[in-house]
Amino acid sequence: MVSAGYDELVETRELRYFVAVAEELHFGRAAERLAMAQPPLSRAIQQLERRLGVVLLHRTTRAITLTEAGSVLLREARTALDAVEAAERRTRRAAADQPGVVLAAKAGASTELLSKLLDAYAAEPGAVAVEMMLCGPGEPESLLRTGRADVALLHRPYDTTVGFDTEDLHTEQQVAVLPAGHPLANRSHLSMAEVNALTDLPLPRWPRRDGSYPDGPGPQVRDHTQLTQLITLGRACALMPESLRAQLGDGHAIVPVPDAPAVTTVIAWPPHSRSKAVADLVHTATRL
Amino acid sequence: MVSAGYDELVETRELRYFVAVAEELHFGRAAERLAMAQPPLSRAIQQLERRLGVVLLHRTTRAITLTEAGSVLLREARTALDAVEAAERRTRRAAADQPGVVLAAKAGASTELLSKLLDAYAAEPGAVAVEMMLCGPGEPESLLRTGRADVALLHRPYDTTVGFDTEDLHTEQQVAVLPAGHPLANRSHLSMAEVNALTDLPLPRWPRRDGSYPDGPGPQVRDHTQLTQLITLGRACALMPESLRAQLGDGHAIVPVPDAPAVTTVIAWPPHSRSKAVADLVHTATRL
DNA sequence: GGGCGGCGATACCGCACGGGTATTGGTCGT
DNA sequence: ACGACCAATACCCGTGCGGTATCGCCGCCC
Numbered sequence: 001m002v003s004a005g006y007d008e009l010v011e012t013r014e015l016r017y018f019v020a021v022a023e024e025l026h027f028g029r030a031a032e033r034l035a036m037a038q039p040p041l042s043r044a045i046q047q048l049e050r051r052l053g054v055v056l057l058h059r060t061t062r063a064i065t066l067t068e069a070g071s072v073l074l075r076e077a078r079t080a081l082d083a084v085e086a087a088e089r090r091t092r093r094a095a096a097d098q099p100g101v102v103l104a105a106k107a108g109a110s111t112e113l114l115s116k117l118l119d120a121y122a123a124e125p126g127a128v129a130v131e132m133m134l135c136g137p138g139e140p141e142s143l144l145r146t147g148r149a150d151v152a153l154l155h156r157p158y159d160t161t162v163g164f165d166t167e168d169l170h171t172e173q174q175v176a177v178l179p180a181g182h183p184l185a186n187r188s189h190l191s192m193a194e195v196n197a198l199t200d201l202p203l204p205r206w207p208r209r210d211g212s213y214p215d216g217p218g219p220q221v222r223d224h225t226q227l228t229q230l231i232t233l234g235r236a237c238a239l240m241p242e243s244l245r246a247q248l249g250d251g252h253a254i255v256p257v258p259d260a261p262a263v264t265t266v267i268a269w270p271p272h273s274r275s276k277a278v279a280d281l282v283h284t285a286t287r288l
Numbered sequence: 289m290v291s292a293g294y295d296e297l298v299e300t301r302e303l304r305y306f307v308a309v310a311e312e313l314h315f316g317r318a319a320e321r322l323a324m325a326q327p328p329l330s331r332a333i334q335q336l337e338r339r340l341g342v343v344l345l346h347r348t349t350r351a352i353t354l355t356e357a358g359s360v361l362l363r364e365a366r367t368a369l370d371a372v373e374a375a376e377r378r379t380r381r382a383a384a385d386q387p388g389v390v391l392a393a394k395a396g397a398s399t400e401l402l403s404k405l406l407d408a409y410a411a412e413p414g415a416v417a418v419e420m421m422l423c424g425p426g427e428p429e430s431l432l433r434t435g436r437a438d439v440a441l442l443h444r445p446y447d448t449t450v451g452f453d454t455e456d457l458h459t460e461q462q463v464a465v466l467p468a469g470h471p472l473a474n475r476s477h478l479s480m481a482e483v484n485a486l487t488d489l490p491l492p493r494w495p496r497r498d499g500s501y502p503d504g505p506g507p508q509v510r511d512h513t514q515l516t517q518l519i520t521l522g523r524a525c526a527l528m529p530e531s532l533r534a535q536l537g538d539g540h541a542i543v544p545v546p547d548a549p550a551v552t553t554v555i556a557w558p559p560h561s562r563s564k565a566v567a568d569l570v571h572t573a574t575r576l
Numbered sequence: 577g578g579g580c581g582g583c584g585a586t587a588c589c590g591c592a593c594g595g596g597t598a599t600t601g602g603t604c605g606t
Numbered sequence: 607a608c609g610a611c612c613a614a615t616a617c618c619c620g621t622g623c624g625g626t627a628t629c630g631c632c633g634c635c636c
Contacts, residue, residue: 327596328596
């Protein structure tokens with residue numbers, strides 16, 4: 001009858017505080033971000049360390065760094081807070097009068113598949129309203145984990161699908177996108193090695209989870225519009241699934257890259273999802 | 289730089305309270321379980337409902353029931369609390385001097401595979417201490433989700449593996465276990481239909497997640513010791529993977545059931561696990 | 577080298593909120 | 607009709623969270 005006893009758990013407030021400090025690595029800025037004063041924040045972190053019996057931060061008066069345990073907690077706390085946020089959001093939406101499903105997908109990706117899916121699902125008996133969330137790269141996973149979305153289209157290997165249930169929908173080869181008129185634009189195909197060797201046209205750098213960019217020669221890029229423009233301007237090249245060619249206007253040349261990893265479009269949803277609408281949507285998608 | 293802003297999140301305390309009330313469906317008992325008085329609990333739930341803007345419980349003065357949104361929150365809150373608990377445990381263990389890995393498995397299951405795995409892993413360079421948690425059926429998943437264990441051996445389709453990363457290790461057929469001397473004990477094989485038709489020897493009922501038992505004719509059973517004893521006594525029969533025959537003493541007859549679903553032993557670990565020890569253990573397991 | 581500036585920790589205070597006791601109000605049994 | 611049961615309300619108290627003021631420590635710069 002009685003399930004696990006959750007006594008003496010850390011409060012979400014403490015986790016939020018720690019995440020802020022761990023991300024800023026600076027009590028003052030973290031306090032500002034949390035809209036509070038610095039001293040209570042310091043105390044809260046100390047108290048958290050006492051309660052866990054663990055040192056989370058190495059502090060010198062000039063800078064603070066995460067201990068091993070601290071970085072574990074940062075990662076774990078983020079997923080725990082995501083779960084709490086998801087609980088809140090899903091509860092609110094379960095109470096909303098109009099049921100509706102939120103489907104997240106990266107803007108511009110899998111457009112054709114998406115429209116077919118929406119049409120096919122709408123024709124199903126018992127279909128509910130589907131609200132689309134078109135978002136930037138990397139975002140759908142977080143939308144799913146925080147309950148802002150109910151289902152998402154992801155693209156392996158670009159997106160990570162760990163922690164979700166998924167069904168593969170479609171696999172396609174990647175192509176290199178070059179500025180029109182580039183010397184290699186007329187080649188019948190390119191190898192990965194050749195693409196990487198294009199020092200005049202580096203591959204762009206996409207932001208990581210935390211918003212920072214990896215080091216490297218390529219330009220920083222936030223979305224596909226930016227990217228296509230950079231390619232037109234002759235400042236970058238890119239690898240992308242071939243279905244994206246439909247999004248490209250003139251000014252681009254497209255060359256298949258057979259040895260680039262294939263991209264699989266998958267439909268993903270949170271495990272334990274008991275929503276009939278999600279199940280129907282997935283079912284429809286796999287029958288396309 | 290700044291990641292998602294978790295402002296105004298529900299506190300774990302409120303979630304714990306709600307889970308208690310939702311499980312007990314009775315404020316008085318829930319308060320007792322939480323070691324507090326009933327009125328503050330009532331107020332806390334009301335406040336939670338106000339903050340979410342959602343009615344979670346239908347209350348009549350005699351009984352309370354969950355609304356649709358309430359049952360969503362019950363499920364979500366459990367997983368959120370599990371995540372918080374996991375954050376706490378994993379942080380504590382990350383700070384412990386001796387690293388160590390906790391491996392959970394159902395007592396008695398896959399014994400042979402388990403001992404081979406432990407031996408093989410111990411021979412690896414860089415192996416750390418492996419602490420075994422032998423537990424009852426259904427428990428390993430929860431141990432993994434709450435961070436009490438780092439890796440687990442699970443058995444599909446008995447255990448659900450959603451939300452974990454897994455690798456298949458071994459697949460085997462199931463056999464029927466009957467009391468020695470039973471009329472069917474000498475058959476070369478049985479069908480599922482025949483096993484289900486044994487009204488004199490019903491299949492036992494295992495507890496669900498929440499500890500309650502499904503309805504049905506069979507005896508309630510908590511572990512394999514109970515079960516084997518019930519079979520010896522001629523009060524039940526059972527289906528189990530054939531490797532379990534090693535656990536059985538005399539007094540049992542074993543008959544293959546070819547059309548029963550095959551059981552796959554899988555090794556499972558939480559997604560995002562960055563522990564080298566877990567990775568090594570999984571790697572070793574797949575090479576067995 | 578001494579003074580200044582930046583930053584985290586400490587000291588102290590006030591109030592909001594969580595929790596306790598006593599009581600009410602409503603509904604179901606008998 | 608009356609009593610039992612149970613959630614909600616009323617009221618009170620204490621803890622603890624958050625705020626302001628200040629200290630202590632260290633690096634930097636003139």
